[in-house]
Amino acid sequence: MAEQFGYFLSAFAPVFGDGNFLLIALAVLLGLVVGAIPGLTGTMALALLINFTYGLSQNAAVGFMLGCYVGAVSGGLFSAIMLNIPGTPNAAATALDGYPLAQQGKGGKALFGGVVASCSGTIVSCIIMMIATPFISSIALRFGKWELFLLALFGIMICGNLSVDSTPLKGWIGGFLGFFCAMIGVDSIYNGQRFIFVDGLTSGVTLIPALIGMFGIAEVLTVLQDKTPVEINRSMGSIFPDKEEFKEIMKPVPRSTLIGCGIGAIPGAGEDIAAWLSYSVGKSSSKHKEKFGKGSFEGLSCSETANNACIAGAMIPMLTLAIPGSTQAAMFLAALNLHGIQPGPMLTFNSPNFMYIVGITIIFAALVMLVLAFVLVKPMVFILQMNRKILMPIIVALTVAGAYASRSTIFDIKLMLVFGLIGFLLRKFGIPLAPVTLGLILGGTADESFRMALTQGGGSVIPLLSRWMGDILIVVVLYTFISGARKTVRETRAQLKAGKEAQQASE
Template sequence: MLDGLVSLGHAYLALLLSPTSLVLGLAGALTGILVGCMPGLSATLCIALLTTLTVKLPANEAILILVCSYVGTLYGGSRSAILLNIPGTAANAASCADGHALALRGEAGRAIGIATSGAFCGTFFGVVCLAAFTPTLAKVALSFGAQEFFWLALFGVTLSGTLVGNDPLKGWLMGALGLFVAQIGEEGIYAYDRFTFGLPAFSGGIALIPALIGAFGFAEVLTRLADPVERKLLEMRDSIRPRFGEVARYWRTVLRSGAIGVLTGLMPGVGEDSGAWMSYAAAKATTKEPDLFGKGSIDGLMAAETGDMSSIPGHMIPMLALGVPGSAPSAVLMAAIIIHGIQPGPMLMVEHPHFAYDMVAMTTLATVCILIFGLYLVRPLLYVLRIKHSVLMPIIFLMSVVGSYATAWRLFDVYAMLAVGVGAFFLRRKGYQMAPFVLGLVLGNLLDKSLRRGLVLTDGSMVPFFTRPICIAFASVTIFTMLLYVPVFNRAVHRVADAVISPLKSLVARRG
């Protein structure tokens, strides 16, 4: 405990006493806000492009830029949600209804001020949880064996498929596709080439960063440029000062949304938008003014912004402690951390005991940065929203090509990015979500190695996969969730539930 506090203190001091770090943090946050402002450009794309840009920097400086840009992108996304009614990132969709309604009433500045204060409080709440829970979870994870990691990976992909989007079947198909794509190339145990069709270029596999740039960058370029309509930007005339008075007034909403954001962040692959939507729904269920929701509710906007921002540090907790990212942006962040020679997972606190605290300090700096930019740079930043898609998107594609090529210097990665992008464009139109695909791609190797290592350790017996305590919990939730979509099983579950609940209901009614 005391060691942890000392490490945290060192991390803060090292960051605050380094002017370079402060400048890089501000630059990262500003880049993130600019990218987040632009509808369609996601945090995933921003971090992926910045990963290639910062690949030659020292590890801590590069990761600081990425963390600050991550926080900045989600914060910046509220701008276009409020002023254009188009969420800058998926996580800001919940802010559209109330934020844009306030802007239509001529209170755009107030809405942005509320978004700033909600974002600051949410991220700060999440940072406290990040500092408190990461070391503890990492210690628990040290007891995980191959069987636990197998179920954890499968649980993550299943949960992501279930909760992201409206159709779990499509989510699971995308998760399975991601897991399959991760199997392409030389496998990690016997160095055997799988699904390479004898082509040497495929042996290296489909790298994560080019695939993500394709799924989130090129697919978005195609989507935006295929649509000839440009949205009209609303004017902002009132004050954009953050409303900390309203934070005090809605303190229950802030605390509740912060906690919900962190909890959703802990779930693998669920994404920041779930934190925002769940916080929004909880605020609507508990408010005294539910009729105002969707029509400019301060409570609603505060809940959405606090929930989505607090889920960022929440996503970092399983990413650092278990090596299982909580969202697509944190998956890229994890890939970047690995590129810089640090392996997230249970051994992190053993091999790099200070790194988790460095991440806490970096996220704190990012929180302060968004407050600074929220106070002083709102109006100039809005000029970004006036850039036409037909100008912006070709430049984004140019950077996407560079980003795909730069990590491994392989033209094959550029072709992979193009192929994934075209596929993602058509799949997204048919209601398939990219988050489960990304998680599958990230966790595919872990799942494969854990399954085969687990079986080798038990001489081919599957029994430990279902009898070890943590495995029982993960396996039951994963299998039960999937089987609920088999009509016969679903009907049986409903029959059992009715048989149990009906007598209880009648008993309660009689007592009442």
């Protein structure tokens, strides 16, 4: 315990030293602005802003990315409340109550409430993360290759199950397509070549250009195909809520923080699921259910607390098992790899204070976000009016710079465009991108771990079944598969029923 406290204290210098705190503040500002603009998701913000970390030191890069992460997740609430267009998918539940509040002339209060809830959720979940991570790390250290494979499999199974606006079946397809993309190139054990379609793919699919493409180019195409202009409600009213309204805002914070942190810790689940689940739980347990969806501060707080609590939650599996809890965490993981930091069970040995650096940075970023959001409440209205047609081509140029910077090859720019088009098409066919990303990240680990585990088992899985941790994971994977399959069957039946009813109605 004393040892951990020592690591905690030693984490302050890297966060605040060398002017890093100013960089974090700048990153939060950038994240808030990018996250607020409709069409620019948090993941896209991180994909674009990863460019800025190439020339930074390790500590500065970590601070910058986390600052962007916190800012981008929170920024979505501005457009959700003022435009009824969630700046990021995780702010979709926020729009349900935020926009009606803005229409009632309480836009300022709604923004205040959302920002306070976001900040509270982030800070409390960070404390939970700093307590939980060492325990989970100690368990993760006992994992062998078999368990690592099962964990990767569990990651894409659960991510597929929880994908919003899609069936588990399509989520799993996305996950395994991601696995396939990770197989491209020379294999890590015997250097055997596989699926090298063009020369540049010998070393495999480079993660950062692929992610920038899927979340940058695909997003630009999605936004620009739509002609709909944006209407903004300019009247905001007072910013500070009264005592009763403030109570409503703070009431769901503890419960929503736990939900957000818990969902964040599930691989690939992400902020949007946390926000919707917290909103739904909040609505069913509230004394004022009738206000939900019509302008409830409680409803607004439920979604905003949970989506921000997810940030720290997503860090738990990422730091301990190198499995990102959300697509934004996947971007952060890519940035860490870029700067030579390898998250996973050994992180607690190699950099024992790193988890505290992450925790303190997130808490500081949340406090900066609180201050900046108040300052930006009024100017943000003008930022939201920015013409997206002017912004998007500039973003394409930024994605080009970002893709090229990772290895300084033109091939990576072309690869990014290909993945952008793949991402756009997959979206059109209803395949969620989060499991694809997770598959791409975990595919290499799954392949190597599975084959090495089989070698350990003499070519059979039977000897591996005597490992109790592996057995628990097998049960969890099977349960995830069965629940996903049942959900798919249920949704298909509902779809069939709706189709028949529509047919009968037309007859």
